[in-house]
Amino acid sequence: MTIEWHTLNREPSLTDLYVKAATRRKITGTTLPTTGLRCWITVDPQRLAAYRKVCGFADNGLLPPTYPHILAFALQMQLLTDKTFPFPLLGLIHLGNRIRILRPMGGVNRARVSVQVQNLQPHAKGATFDLVTTLDDQLGVLWEAQSQMLCRGVKLEGEPVEEVLASTLELMEVARWQAPADIGRQYAKVSGDYNPIHLSAVSARLFGFPTAIAHGLWNKARTIAALSEHLPAANVEIAVQFRKPVRLPSEVTLLSSAAGSSGDFQLVGAGDLEHMVGHWRPVA
CATH class of the missing domain: 3.10.129.10 (Hotdog Thioesterase)
Incomplete structure (x- = not known):
């Protein structure tokens, strides 16, 4: 699948996105959008320190392996509340998460975050898709992740295949x-x-x-x-x-x-x- 990338100048407003999420309750289709979002994001040291405290990470000079999800959250929200995305955000169920750290994440002050959705599959309770997130620095891909999400009530043809x-x-x-x-x-x-x-x-x-x-x-x-x-x-x-x-x-x-x-x-x-x-x- 070819992704049409849209680059944002700044992070979206979460307040506006939550309003969109709260007013969107219906399934509108069974086709995932072929667009993705990108944005250069600066790491906030105070927010990072607060995250470490809540999650139990020591300050070892590296970004915690799960922290890029925090950097990407607003972009993910914008993608999943866009009118081209067919499922309501509220009610999605997070089934699994896979992250890959390709290089040590030390000294990361600014990085490009990219988000897209793909791999729509039938499930016994509806349909699943992957929310794919990537973190790049000046040298290339640093970190990547797939979050498998379930939307109940979606009807797709085919037999469910679940990795356990x-x-x-x-x-x-x-x-x-x-x-x-x-x-x-x-x-x-x-x-x-x-x-x-x-x-x-x-x-x-x-x-x-x-x-x-x-x-x-x-x-x-x-x-x-x-x-x-x-x-x-x-x-x-x-x-x-x-x-x-x-x-x-x-x-x-x-x-x-x-x-x-x-x-x-x-x-x-x-x-x-x-x-x-x-x-x-x-x-x-």
Whole structure:
């Protein structure tokens, strides 16, 4: 698929985009747009420091592996609320996330962010697509990611094909932490992601959840922070699938295999409830 790229002079206004998202509730088609958005974005040191604190990352001079998602969030919002995008943003479900760090992300003060959507596929509950994000510096691609998103109620021809991540290694407990009742609001402040299902029990119940749930990308970021001493700084792919949501507040336990160039991990709650599974591998 050939992408027609549109370059923006500055980041979009999140306030305006949330208004568009709130007023868009219907599925309008089954074809993804062939346009993408690009913008040069400057890293804000204060926002980065706040993100590190909320997610548990040490200040080691490198961008946290998940931080480019924060740089890209406004562009992603603009793409997913555009009239050419057929699905309503509110109600999309984040099924999985795969990031690839191609070079060490040290000294990154300004970078070009690119976002596009692709790979529309049938799913047992609707249809999935990939939200693809890329971070470039003056030397080329630095980081890239695919977020698999589900839109319920979409009807597509074909048989669903689902990739399932499963560990083949022995996992042991390496960390546990509390996901406090306000972590959704804390993460929203540093990410810009104010999805109501994460903010409070009252707002979450409007969308069918009995209580607020943690952001999936906070779960992934907090996990990577806990594993940071074992993960390579570059030439690594870190993939996760989100299973049962982390209801707030709750305690979670991180299980992982031995350190190395490859490894598996699992985030579980009380009663061995599986919240997230994942692995890290060298970039092929």
